[in-house]
Amino acid sequence: MGFRAVNGQFSIKWFIFCVIFVIFLVLYTPIWSDDNNPRMRSQTYPGFANPTPGENLANAPKVKDHKYFVHTSKCMIPYIDPFSEGAMKQYSPRTFIPCSNDSELVSTLYDVNLKRYVLHINEPVAHKLLNSTDKQFNCFYREILHGQEAETYDTLAPSKYFSQDYVVPLHVDGMLLDCETAEVPPVKIQKDAYMFIQYQEKQPAVKPRKERAPPPRKPSVIMYGIDTLSRINLRRTMPVVYEFLKGPGWYEMQGYNKVGDNSFPNIFAIVSGYSPEKAKEHVCDTDKKGCLDEIPMIWKYFKNASYLTAYAEDESGSNTFSYLKPGFTKKPTDYYFRPFLRALESKMDNYNCPDCRMTYCYGRRLANSYIYDYCRQFMQRYVEERPIFGMFWSNHFSHDDYFMPSAMQHKILGDLLDYEKDGSLEHTIMIFFADHGVRYGNILSLPEGYLEERLPMMFIYLPPWFRKQYPEYTAALDLNQHRLSSNFDLHNTLKHIIEMGGTPDGPKLPISYDCPTCQSLFYPIAENRTCPEAGIADHWCTCEPYKPIRSLDWSERIAPRVIEQMNEYFVLKNLSHLCSNLSLNYIHNTEIKTGLEITWDDELPELETAIYRTKFKVKQNSADFQATVVFNNITEAVKVNVESISRTNSYAEDSTCINDKIAKLYCICFSDLKS
Template sequence: MARLVSSKFKRLFLCFLVVSLICLWSKIRSTPDDKYNISFRQTPGKKKLFYVKSEKCELPYVDPFNAEFMKINNPKIFIPCTNESDLITVHYDNIFHQYVLHINEEVLHKLSQSKSNDFACFYQKIIYGQSADRYDRKGNKTKLTQDYLVPLDVEGMLVDCRTADERLLLQQDAFMFIQYEGTPKNLSPDRKASVIMYGIDTVSRTNLRRMMPMIYEYLKSPGWYEMMGYNKVADNSFPNIFAMLTGYSPETAETQVCNTDRDGCLDKIPFIWKEYKKDGYLTAYAEDEEISNTFNYMKPGFAVKPTDYYFRPFLTALEKETVVRYNAGSLMKYCLGRRLANSYIFDYCRQFMQRFVADRPIWGMFWSNHFSHDDFFMLSAMQHKILNDLLNFEKDGAFEHTIMIFFSDHGARFGPLMRLKESFLEERLPMMFIYLPPWFRAKYPQYVEALSLNQNRLSSNFDIYNTLKHILQIDNVVEETNWSYDCPQCQSLFYPLPENRSCSEAAIAEAYCTCHNYEEIKEEPWTWRMADLVVDRINNYLRFYNLQNQCSNLTLKVVNVTEQWMEEIDGDVKRPKGMRYYHTKFQVHQNMAEFFATVLYNKETEELKINVELISRINMYGTDSECINNKIHKLYCVCLSKLRAP
């Protein structure tokens, strides 16, 4: 009878859960962000909603599920890397302060198809090279015994289990460990907030709502604040993350510190983690894709280990020593051995918090790009996994101590979303959520009030940098603090931002500014002439850098869209008399390359002003530019050796 009642209860619970999810999905799709103060302007026949609305900035709300998007919607299903159970599991022994490897005998018998325990498991330590960024070699084979205590000098290992005669491979695996360090005796008794930055590449504010609605609902929980006026300051990952972590643009860093393309430069850059380390924090940094790693893609990487815990040497070992699997249509590595590439990053982050966050302040950034960079629909497949990550942090009690920044660098920059009317907004408005723990909210109500107010005000990467600086000095902000170099007028998000703030005041170039009202205009001869002049500037740029013998001369094929900034008066934006701002989206004949440019243009005199390096490439170019190593030049180069027939 008890079993029948239990079974009936389970069925009722499942029915309730399904109905709840359906209702939740319906609510998400049918209503705008009702938690937040979204302004609206009445226009004939409809209401126009805004995330930010002031005299200098009108940042529009986009309906995530509008009809245009629904025509291309193609959600994906999660694909696990393996259906096998784990032969070896890991837990942490709080008495010995060591990790323990347990061999699951039931799994062993299933894999070996035998009830005997006639098998052997060995591990090899992952050893880094002399350079901080390189995996050097595997250590000697060491036999694993049941409930094996992992030595404290082992931070990563590759495991191989076989039958005793070695004829049958049972399972191969890999494990990374945040090894414990005792709490320093001279640690300040004053409570400091830990800071964890958990980021996912290529997630716009709108696309989070589309592809990960359950996570979006979770992020409405108490303590979370969404920066709905957050606007990127550069094109791709490196300059946006660099601004957030240093307060510099790469161009300014070159004049003030060093050229980030040169060997040894990144070790000299004043990254924010250096200041946290100097203030007694333990620091960590991890990413999940070796080639496209933020500081290694077309960059020299680090010669010196940048943080206390640094994942890259282990990542290079995983990519070299395990079976790698890709998803269809993606150049990113999806599975490394038995696990998602992202799973290693999450586990590393979770261990880092589990080991230290209750005892001492920590700072860490954990960045994932393998599943989202090449296919934004993959976000839908990963939403349960990422939601589970956040719930596990909460279960561990990490949120009791930690300010968490859950963020992205930019939205989609190529692919089907670039053909939507809202593509300009999609690319430039990444998600940005900040969580404040209960004790922080109780102790600093004035900072909480400011952060809440700033949700609907224009902000940028440089404000995030200042906020990270502010956390370090939360009880004693000094006047001589070096805030973001490239935006002297930017400030911490714990202070109220100006309500009537412009893009230039937040160090956001017009090419990336989402505040202004551009409207599509009909095709006219001058719109073609303007686009043709932009193509000519790209060709001049390639010639200036002596790339004409490697890169094809580009010729205009079609103008897809032309938009005009409708305001006659530009406020604080200075422009020459007779010139106006325009957006032009166009395609060239060479390999059908597509571009998006923001230009100043006088259609009467044909005077044109443009920074070529702010022109966006909006379709995937794959190997089209593999003859070029410079990350920026690649955007505009179609290699002569890669030209395809029209």
């Protein structure tokens, strides 16, 4: 009896030891390696960047650190639980609201033999809408005609009657459609709108005098964007989409950090490689009419590489290049959606979602349905026979309500599944991304609020053939998922894709002007990369922690000095006659940048000059701001770029007296002052 007890104790101790040993092996052993592949062991990459000296790409640790999005020697971006207690106290899932419960009376079909669109009238739907099988009805369409300038449509052509399975003429790119009873006066049955990617025959290439080896296969590139969606909020509000994006071939850039405040500087960095400020210095002022036509946008490079190009957004008022901007005077891409959007806005019944300023429905359909149908047609028509590039961007459901994506997740998943079902993803590098996270609202009051704002989602899909043909690029992208990256890196990646389809001795495209140390994501990012090396300013950088200051009286003097500089900014911009001087109401918090070597438990060092982040409220309209500053606690000198200060609550009703896109963040108009 005694022997059995001793033996049992020994067995339990041995079992516990084995469990601990197994856990140690799992946690501290790389889960993949390729020591037997000499090519992978010694591989280096010419061009934008090479691995850190001594770093073996194949043997780079792949164990996921669930405490961090990025955990390197120079950057630690903490992982945030999207379902934390604080977040869930605020989170309220939204209910999907359909634009119409009626079935589609007229469907558009594509005849692959004719290579033409066909209008098919669904008779059973007509009988249901008319509540009769005998009533006669007629259907008409009006062609949407382009205007003289790229941003407008000119007018609508006269109504044209059509009958069953009408073949749409090739010159018709968009139409408004009406069906009505044949009685007098007629009664409307249904109104709708359709846009078409009309097929264009590819011009035969001129045969070279000398026979050459066929060029490498060119991947198509589709950029599928959603405004104001952080990787944290994606996990919270669209879990079914997130699960899809964890599938084979998808790579999440968990160190992707925005470089500017709102949509324009972040998207502009991707498509041009410039910040608006540098573009103004070296190319032209994006606030001036005609400038956006001169900027070397990425679609111009794709066009020069024989790609067909397309660009579409679903909201006219907050369009990336037209919100308080002059837009384009020339059609920027082969297929450009904005003229059709303007027709939808002026001729269709428009509806907003609750608490949203943007249009939720154009007629019977969701605003973003038009955009992603346009994207699907673009891929269906061309992706199997020639390379294409397109950017398709949705603002309407996510910009004003950061929990509204929860109502749209099945719609977005359906789009992605449709592209997959069509076989389009077999030919396409797809970039599923956002510009930034939530920029104002209660969620920013959470301790992790600054990460919600600064870490947009970024997923890149590589088709199987690409992964097989370019294993070194695939391995680099895989590694880079947990390294710091930025919009400028994505710009360089797009140019790298263009170069892949060229000849080996072809010219190299210029890298991002604003960030000469940025690179393609198909090359390994250095383990010790910093925010300045990625083109990310201190105010937006999420790599180094900040620690709250509660005991030092001088820290309360930072916010008033920032406000002084904001008031001086109004004078310099000649806005002081329109914008009220700001005065401090109270300080939410002040934090000091500690550096990675200091833990939360360490005492704060005695520093004369340091970097601080201060969040404060002003008396004028209770506006909230957050600023990152260099502050000397002896001289009280403050160094801050006013135009990088974040406005953390809505400014929609505070700055109606000015149209300056940046100054609107800080200006409280005299005419908009509230008591």
